Amino acid sequence: MSAEVMAAALTWTQEEARLREELAACYRLFDWLGWTELIFNHITLRLPQAADEAASYLINPFGLHYAEVTANNLVAIDLAGQRRDADAGDVNRAGFVIHSAIHAARPDAHCIMHVHTTAGCAVSCKEQGLRHDNFYSAMLVDDVGYHDYQGVTTRSEEQPHLVASLGQRNHLVLRHHGLLVVGPDLPTTFMRLWVMQRACEVQLAADAGAGPNREIPREVLQGVPASRVTTDASGARKVYEAMLRRAGLTTGPHPHTGLSTSSPPR
Template identity: 55%
Template sequence: MASAAKRTDMSPAEWEARQQLAACYRIFEHMGWSELIYNHITLRVPGEDHAFLINPFGLGYAEVCASNLVKIDINGTVLDGSPYPVNRAGFTQHSVFHRYLPDAHCIIHTHTTAGMAVSATREGLRPISFYAAAFTGQIAYHDFEGITIRPEEGERLVANLGTKRVMMLRNHGTLVMASTLPEAFLKHWSLQRACEIQVAAGAAGTPMEIAPEVIAVHQRDLSGIQLPVGPGVPDFQAMVRVIDRIDKSWRE
């Protein structure tokens, strides 16, 4: 395997971010959300607004570890001497959000079966479940333009996203972002559950939508069930404990 970044060559904050992101990749593999060597989870390097970490192109999610993540800037320049390439589509899509959205510290893009299925429907995500109701009014949509490698599509992605931080890429998949990785993880988990339930409900019968006034109460009260450590933190920590029992090599 190619050489990787050394812990001694980076700040403690960067190493901590690398471990957090590597853990996330392993969790996605465990959950069945990976897609061979494709798709991406990126995380901005603390204290370096124009630098972010991305998976090494060619490795599966189960092979990602803290030291082999690639550190690049928003222009695509490799900053840590990594010998690994970066997927062009991943760079085009993620760099534009990291460039223009100060709060987009973590960005997750997947091609799960349920996410792609819902993205391919005319209605998109419907308010038919506990999870889907949390996203009502909070999802942006972007029409499919082919594989995302043309810089000019990045401008349309940002424009279509607007003030929202969850996007359905029509006929393509899902995209979530947040100010922390644990929060982005929980958003993705919740969106994935909503999509899975919508697909299952459609097969079971005629889905029944939740009334708007009930959705408003539901969204208002959601914060009341969160622990005070930050959105997604206990959820992510619980999953880190799961993957640690399986394989701790992501920490290296």
């Protein structure tokens, strides 16, 4: 942890400092994977709260690329969009509208990821949406909601519609827009997004190939969720930590590279 982060961390609880490091690493990992959209899109993580405290979460400051996000510059905001620290960065309105609505409505959604990957955006434009006829999409059967496009998501009137579209599911196709996933922790949410992203990529590739697609029988699909990787928190953490090592990122100084999420981006 850098001296800058250590100084700021004096005002954070140990748990908040850990969550900031973990979330900053995730932003860097998304950059490494190419899951970025200029300075837009968001990954948010709920902060622990005392019984007398309002719910709040960490979000990226508006104006920075994911590669520039650090533990120190993440912004803590409440569900009304108010920044906890007056000297923290600004927050993008669309990010607040989408993420605050879902954090408020789904207490189990500690982490929310939203992306505009090409594959996700492309599938979101299709009338059929995501079909459950490939290895990855089979894992998502009965767990994908759809939200109709209502323009750029900056109006608070859209929030109840977003919440209703997601329901109790963990994956949401924002039609004509992109993908959104929720989860109980960051690694599980990452795993869910990975599966959804791969499902979209494979569907597009299959649709571009000659010949009809073969359906997976319903009785087989119904057996898949019980064993799917998207609900295995310990497996997801193994995957996530391996990806951080592969990208040269850790939630602390890396034993080999010395790089951490507090380090300047490479």
